[in-house]
Amino acid sequence: xxxxxxxxxxxxxxxxxxxxxxxxxxxxxxxxxxxxxxxxxxxxxxxxxxxxxxxxxxxxxxxxxxxxxxxxxxxxxxxxxxxxxxxxxxxxxxxxxxxxxxxxxxxxxxxxxxxxxxxxxxxxxxxxxxxxxxxxxxxxxxxxxxxxxxxxxxxxxxxxxxxxxxxxxxxxxxxxxxxxxxxxxxxxxxxxxxxxxxxxxxxxxxxxxxxxxxxxxxxxxxxxxxxxxxxxxxxxxxxxxxxxxxxxxxxxxxxxxxxxxxxxxxxxxxxxxxxxxxxxxxxxxxxxxxxxxxxxxxxxxxxxxxxxxxxxxxxxxxxxxxxxxxxxxxxxxxxxxxxxxxxxxxxxxxxxxxxxxxxxxxxxxxxxxxxxxxxxxxxxxxxxxxxxxxxxxxxxxxxxxxxxxxxxxxxxxxxxxxxxxxxxxxxxxxxxxxxxxxxxxxxxxxxxxxxxxxxxx
Amino acid sequence: xxxxxxxxxxxxxxxxxxxxxxxxxxxxxxxxxxxxxxxxxxxxxxxxxxxxxxxxxxxxxxxxxxxxxxxxxxxxxxxxxxxxxxxxxxxxxxxxxxxxxxxxxxxxxxxxxxxxxxxxxxxxxxxxxxxxxxxxxxxxxxxxxxxxxxxxxxxxxxxxxxxxxxxxxxxxxxxxxxxxxxxxxxxxxxxxxxxxxxxxxxxxxxxxxxxxxxxxxxxxxxxxxxxxxxxxxxxxxxxxxxxxxxxxxxxxxxxxxxxxx
Numbered sequence: 001x002x003x004x005x006x007x008x009x010x011x012x013x014x015x016x017x018x019x020x021x022x023x024x025x026x027x028x029x030x031x032x033x034x035x036x037x038x039x040x041x042x043x044x045x046x047x048x049x050x051x052x053x054x055x056x057x058x059x060x061x062x063x064x065x066x067x068x069x070x071x072x073x074x075x076x077x078x079x080x081x082x083x084x085x086x087x088x089x090x091x092x093x094x095x096x097x098x099x100x101x102x103x104x105x106x107x108x109x110x111x112x113x114x115x116x117x118x119x120x121x122x123x124x125x126x127x128x129x130x131x132x133x134x135x136x137x138x139x140x141x142x143x144x145x146x147x148x149x150x151x152x153x154x155x156x157x158x159x160x161x162x163x164x165x166x167x168x169x170x171x172x173x174x175x176x177x178x179x180x181x182x183x184x185x186x187x188x189x190x191x192x193x194x195x196x197x198x199x200x201x202x203x204x205x206x207x208x209x210x211x212x213x214x215x216x217x218x219x220x221x222x223x224x225x226x227x228x229x230x231x232x233x234x235x236x237x238x239x240x241x242x243x244x245x246x247x248x249x250x251x252x253x254x255x256x257x258x259x260x261x262x263x264x265x266x267x268x269x270x271x272x273x274x275x276x277x278x279x280x281x282x283x284x285x286x287x288x289x290x291x292x293x294x295x296x297x298x299x300x301x302x303x304x305x306x307x308x309x310x311x312x313x314x315x316x317x318x319x320x321x322x323x324x325x326x327x328x329x330x331x332x333x334x335x336x337x338x339x340x341x342x343x344x345x346x347x348x349x350x351x352x353x354x355x356x357x358x359x360x361x362x363x364x365x366x367x368x369x370x371x372x373x374x375x376x377x378x379x380x381x382x383x384x385x386x387x388x389x390x391x392x393x394x395x396x397x398x399x400x401x402x403x404x405x406x407x408x409x410x411x412x413x414x415x416x417x418x419x420x421x422x423x424x425x426x427x428x429x430x431x432x433x434x435x436x437x438x439x440x441x442x443x444x445x446x447x448x449x450x451x452x453x454x455x456x457x
Numbered sequence: 458x459x460x461x462x463x464x465x466x467x468x469x470x471x472x473x474x475x476x477x478x479x480x481x482x483x484x485x486x487x488x489x490x491x492x493x494x495x496x497x498x499x500x501x502x503x504x505x506x507x508x509x510x511x512x513x514x515x516x517x518x519x520x521x522x523x524x525x526x527x528x529x530x531x532x533x534x535x536x537x538x539x540x541x542x543x544x545x546x547x548x549x550x551x552x553x554x555x556x557x558x559x560x561x562x563x564x565x566x567x568x569x570x571x572x573x574x575x576x577x578x579x580x581x582x583x584x585x586x587x588x589x590x591x592x593x594x595x596x597x598x599x600x601x602x603x604x605x606x607x608x609x610x611x612x613x614x615x616x617x618x619x620x621x622x623x624x625x626x627x628x629x630x631x632x633x634x635x636x637x638x639x640x641x642x643x644x645x646x647x648x649x650x651x652x653x654x655x656x657x658x659x660x661x662x663x664x665x666x667x668x669x670x671x672x673x674x675x676x677x678x679x680x681x682x683x684x685x686x687x688x689x690x691x692x693x694x695x696x697x698x699x700x701x702x703x704x705x706x707x708x709x710x711x712x713x714x715x716x717x718x
Binding site: 041042045046047048049050051052053055360361362363374376377379381383384405406407425426427428429431432434438456457 | 554566568569570571573574579582583585586588589590592593596603604605606608609610612613614615629631645664665666667
């Protein structure tokens with residue numbers, strides 16, 4: 001109690017004038033000090049305060065993967081500031097990216113990245129990486145005002161043609177192979193980039209040059225407000241508040257789900273097994289698509305060459321959404337990769353199926369039926385029985401899982417260091433990525449990844 | 458030990474002259490069993506002069522708890538137990554607000570800081586991160602090729618651990634008590650030293666933007682030996698030692714068979 005009283009008295013004491021203490025020590029004769037003298041010196045020592053009671057946790061963004069495209073947003077990786085330094089090809093471990101605002105949503109495309117914040121400031125979206133098809137909008141070059149940049153090396157603001165720029169908020173961004181979608185809360189969806197297959201939701205113009213294009217198209221005609229946008233490789237999916245799904249873009253693998261294999265240039269509603277079903281989440285990255293309903297069922301359409309939909313059909317292209325009758329429990333979230341798919345159930349179990357490195361060791365290469373990944377690989381044990389997987393994400397050939405403790409696990413093909421483990425080898429079962437912060441969200445791309453984290457204290 | 462009854466001395470047959478009467482007649486020899494003089498206690502001296510006692514894992518001066526000793530032939534079991542690489546469990550007590558040079562509360566004061574911003578939730582978050590990075594180190598130092606199916610199976614069961622030299626690794630850590638400024642942690646670790654645990658307490662303090670010193674390090678389990686098997690200072694007598702050795706024989710044998718095969 002005496003010690004506690006002493007701490008209370010010294011609480012919050014800023015650094016006092018150290019001069020008096022110093023003079024006292026210099027004046028004192030040297031020699032062994034008694035216990036009482038030591039205790040008095042200790043009590044008189046100044047107390048430092050590094051963090052107050054109201055200290056907030058800071059939001060951070062970490063990037064890792066292939067650097068040459070500029071998708072990581074660190075210019076010194078591509079063009080080093082000193083002449084003798086060599087450009088860095090791969091960033092193998094998470095690297096902190098300084099951003100001006102708190103980033104609420106991030107998306108990785110094929111060689112480019114979009115970051116967005118839900119602020120009401122004028123600048124809401126930043127982009128970096130490849131811009132050969134204007135997937136990052138028009139980035140005016142500083143050397144020549146008429147030309148635009150082909151590669152953007154640091155997060156540059158993307159000007160959006162908003163009617164009310166100081167009221168509208170950007171909710172979510174999504175990136176495909178050469179196009180991007182930006183979802184706002186009151187002004188619909190903005191699309192930019194390559195439109196050779198109608199994936200931007202506007203009519204295909206023959207011989208259109210997409211590079212250095214100023215065109216940003218706005219989509220507003222849906223049956224209700226759009227709440228999620230997802231980009232596949234060359235197609236786009238829109239999920240509305242009512243639970244309906246719209247699609248446009250390339251359809252040769254049936255990924256638009258509209259019943260034909262042609263291009264669609266206007267967002268059209270999907271029917272099939274999801275007609276009348278309230279869909280709560282859609283996912284796609286390659287040519288296969290998955291949708292989760294509010295009752296925990298999962299529906300799939302698109303490419304099935306890698307056994308993604310082989311549980312319901314033998315055909316390799318499915319152009320109408322089909323219900324996948326898996327008996328693994330109520331499904332909460334699904335994610336589609338290039339060749340493999342992953343779902344998360346309500347109990348917190350992770351199931352994978354498809355082709356490639358699925359996460360159950362080198363022996364499991366392909367399966368049409370979902371296989372569960374044991375929870376002990378995600379940190380669950382008798383010592384920590386409350387660890388659960390909270391989210392799952394997919395890149396083109398890698399998977400990521402976030403636990404409720406804020407840990408990030410990755411597995412799959414380690415293409416150009418995209419896993420972030422620090423090694424260049426493929427990872428056959430879930431492996432922790434050491435991120436200096438509690439990971440809140442992660443976006444996976446082809447050869448790079450972006451994660452949003454909060455600092456620990 | 459020396460006061461215990463000894464083995465009876467060996468007997469041998471000697472032909473001794475019979476003590477005859479006064480007049481020197483025929484001195485006969487009679488065969489008699491007599492004890493060998495070389496076995497006489499005054500000739501041999503005390504039975505035990507030295508005992509070979511070996512120590513198990515080190516425990517330094519400022520720490521307390523279970524300390525395993527091997528006697529005589531048991532020293533060979535000590536090396537086998539070391540090669541099993543079993544985890545040890547410690548309760549570590551810490552105090553926020555101070556930083557000293559040797560990380561314990563008896564050292565020279567380096568800095569004092571405030572700690573009223575620390576909550577149990579923040580501490581548990583830091584502990585979760587420590588556990589995560591140490592789990593990763595556990596898999597890395599076990600020197601198993603991660604690309605094989607057996608590595609995957611061992612990882613699922615949680616049986617991967619380094620079976621050779623490795624830096625200290627913490628396999629599990631959790632907070633038992635938290636009343637500012639004191640806190641108590643339970644740490645399960647491998648290949649550690651007590652000073653490493655004190656340094657860990659100091660680093661937890663730094664991570665929480667304050668400072669901490671370690672007040673107590675107590676080993677509560679060393680492989681198969683727990684606090685119940687340990688002998689108190691008042692129990693350091695022959696009977697308790699013998700009973701303790703007898704009780705843990707079976708446990709040690711079972712553990713060695715399970716781990717080393």
